[in-house]
Amino acid sequence: MQSLQEKASEWSGVANGDAFAIDDGNVFEALGGTTQPFVDLSTNFYTRVYEDEEEWFRQIFAGSKKEDAIQNQYEFLVQRMGGPQLFSQRRGHPALIARHRPFPVTHKAAERWLHHMQQAVDTTESIDAGTKTKMMNFFRHTAYFLVAGNEMTRQGHGTSCKCKHGESKPAE
Numbered sequence: 434m435q436s437l438q439e440k441a442s443e444w445s446g447v448a449n450g451d452a453f454a455i456d457d458g459n460v461f462e463a464l465g466g467t468t469q470p471f472v473d474l475s476t477n478f479y480t481r482v483y484e485d486e487e488e489w490f491r492q493i494f495a496g497s498k499k500e501d502a503i504q505n506q507y508e509f510l511v512q513r514m515g516g517p518q519l520f521s522q523r524r525g526h527p528a529l530i531a532r533h534r535p536f537p538v539t540h541k542a543a544e545r546w547l548h549h550m551q552q553a554v555d556t557t558e559s560i561d562a563g564t565k566t567k568m569m570n571f572f573r574h575t576a577y578f579l580v581a582g583n584e585m586t587r588q589g590h591g592t593s594c595k596c597k598h599g600e601s602k603p604a605e
């Protein structure tokens with residue numbers, strides 16, 4: 434059986450090496466060592482999500498307040514991209530697949546999520562061009578990792594995976 438990681442690569446079209454190029458250096462430090470670029474990005478992203486003209490997509494987020502969703506996301510991104518462990522200090526282990534279990538993370542939802550994230554990345558001035566590319570590869574791979582995880586949990590399988598999408602220190 435294909436691993437979640439293999440499915441994520443196949444469906445996203447992003448090779449593992451490109452997905453985790455964010456670990457080649459320290460993105461948090463490269464962007465100036467503050468949370469600001471991540472706050473900018475997540476605010477930009479969720480403003481698009483909460484104003485999406487596609488109601489089916491907006492509805493997926495209806496159970497969360499926009500401010501909370503922004504904080505959850507930027508704290509995760511800071512932590513995953515080399516900064517302080519803000520997310521885990523407040524929320525515990527990222528456990529991305531488990532946390533997305535309540536939501537219909539389909540291929541279609543992943544593409545809509547990525548559409549908004551691409552636009553947010555493109556219009557966030559505090560992020561340089563090279564980092565934008567690295568981030569989008571990570572996002573694309575992770576989105577399809579979540580789609581694969583979603584399908585697997587719905588089929589009643591466990592989801593143990595030594596994957597690096599949520600880990601601050603990459604697994605060996």
Ligand code: HEM
Pocket residue numbers: 493494497498501502503505506509524527529532533536537538542543544546571572573575576577579580
């Ligand atoms: C939270 C949907 C992809 C990381 C959420 C929430 C929803 C959601 C509805 C709840 C909002 C909140 O209260 O924080 C989706 C959908 C995706 C997707 C439909 C399409 C593939 C991703 C990706 C990442 C990610 C690619 C990481 C790169 C997170 C994190 C949280 C979150 C860190 C906060 C979890 C928490 O604090 O409990 N997502 N997501 N998501 N998502 Fe996603």
